[in-house]
Amino acid sequence: xxxxxxxxxxxxxxxxxxxxxxxxxxxxxxxxxxxxxxxxxxxxxxxxxxxxxxxxxxxxxxxxxxxxxxxxxxxxxxxxxxxxxxxxxxxxxxxxxxxxxxxxxxxxxxxxxxxxxxxxxxxxxxxxx
Amino acid sequence: xxxxxxxxxxxxxxxxxxxxxxxxxxxxxxxxxxxxxxxxxxxxxxxxxxxxxxxxxxxxxxxxxxxxxxxxxxxxxxxxxxxxxxxxxxxxxxxxxxxxxxxxxxxxxxxxxxxxxxxxxxxxxxxxx
Numbered sequence: 001x002x003x004x005x006x007x008x009x010x011x012x013x014x015x016x017x018x019x020x021x022x023x024x025x026x027x028x029x030x031x032x033x034x035x036x037x038x039x040x041x042x043x044x045x046x047x048x049x050x051x052x053x054x055x056x057x058x059x060x061x062x063x064x065x066x067x068x069x070x071x072x073x074x075x076x077x078x079x080x081x082x083x084x085x086x087x088x089x090x091x092x093x094x095x096x097x098x099x100x101x102x103x104x105x106x107x108x109x110x111x112x113x114x115x116x117x118x119x120x121x122x123x124x125x126x127x128x129x
Numbered sequence: 130x131x132x133x134x135x136x137x138x139x140x141x142x143x144x145x146x147x148x149x150x151x152x153x154x155x156x157x158x159x160x161x162x163x164x165x166x167x168x169x170x171x172x173x174x175x176x177x178x179x180x181x182x183x184x185x186x187x188x189x190x191x192x193x194x195x196x197x198x199x200x201x202x203x204x205x206x207x208x209x210x211x212x213x214x215x216x217x218x219x220x221x222x223x224x225x226x227x228x229x230x231x232x233x234x235x236x237x238x239x240x241x242x243x244x245x246x247x248x249x250x251x252x253x254x255x256x257x258x
Contacts, residue, residue, distance in 0.1 A: 035205050037214040039229045042254040045201065045214060072174065076164050076246070078235055081210035083247060085166040085174060100168045102231065102249045106207055117205070118212060120231045122251030125171040 004075045007082040007105050010114040011075075014103065015068045015088075021060035027053065031106065031115035039120040041099050066090040080107040082114065088121060098124040133204045136211040136234050139243040140204075143232065144197045144217075150189035156182065160235060160244035168249040170228050195219040209236040211243065217250060227253045 001009070010029065017025035030036055032049040039045045046055045059065070069089040076083055081104070088099040104118035130138070139158065146154035159165055161178040168174045175184045188194070198218040205212055210233070217228040233247035 035203070037203070037231070039231075039251055041251060043229075044227070044253050045216070045229045047201075047203070047214075072176075074164070074166070074176070078210040079208040081207040083212075083233055085176075085247065087174070098173070100172075100174045100249065102166070102168075102233075102247055104212055104231075104233070118214065118231055120229065120249050120251060122168055122170060122249060124173050 003077045003082065003107075007075050007077060007084060007114050008073070010105055010116065011073075011084045011086075011103055014116060014119070015070060018056075019065060019067055021065055023053065023056055023060060026056050029116050031108070031117050033117075035117065037118050037120075041121045041123040045120075064093040066092045066094050080109075081105070082107075087124075100124055132206045132211065132236075136204050136206060136213060136243050137202070139234055139245065140202075140213045140215075140232055143245060143248070144199060147185075148194060148196055150194055152182065152185055152189060155185050158245050160237070160246050162246075164246065166247050166249075170250045170252040174249075193222040195221045195223050209238075210234070211236075216253075229253055 014029050034048045036049050036052055037045050037047050038052040046052045071087045073086040083104045085102050088101050090097040099121040101121040105114040106117050108115045143158050163177045165178050165181055166174050166176050167181040175181045200216045202215040212231055212233045214231050217230050219226045228250040230250040234243040235246050237244045
């Protein structure tokens with residue numbers, strides 16, 4: 001599997017873990033470090049794995065999680081770093097909402113995987129589309 | 130100057146170009162390629178330098194541009210790729226609005242500079258702060 005395919009697979013696992021409200025899977029996907037950042041749409045940025053994990057815990061406890069239809073996926077691999085730009089089209093409670101997002105990954109040679117280090121999502125206002 | 134300082138300098142030039150509504154300076158800051166993406170708060174993602182430049186042209190024509198007070202700046206350099214997570218605190222027309230943002234840069238060895246390849250900003254809702 002080439003690097004771009006590996007990154008896209010890691011990216012897909014992120015959305016699967018989100019849909020399944022699986023915090024253990026999230027902990028496998030993220031780099032558990034102080035430098036990670038996560039910004040859910042409308043939220044302030046959470047910094048460090050502890051705060052990021054807490055944000056997912058809060059979301060997963062809230063119930064009625066969205067399903068994601070991912071479109072416009074574009075991956076760029078630059079050495080041991082990669083980022084995926086995409087649109088999250090939300091189905092379910094937030095049906096009709098589109099979130100423009102970027103996910104950054106860093107290759108962890110020891111673990112043989114791409115670990116998520118940054119997620120940022122911004123809700124698209126229909127009037128600006 | 131170490132890599133982190135170089136990236137922060139490039140990041141600062143982005144906001145200076147924005148405040149000055151200087152499209153020529155923006156063209157020097159961005160990688161002028163098909164893979165760049167730019168998501169202004171609430172906007173759908175613009176892809177490729179042509180579309181990104183057009184978005185800045187539209188914003189710069191609109192007048193009443195914000196001034197940026199940047200806080201929570203955190204830079205990570207990973208080989209020839211780097212990203213800056215930060216808060217844009219808007220002054221002026223949008224006074225009081227905070228935008229959580231990430232800017233990704235790639236080192237261009239030929240030009241001896243860090244070129245912006247991705248900007249994504251998401252307005253923070255005060256009720257979620």
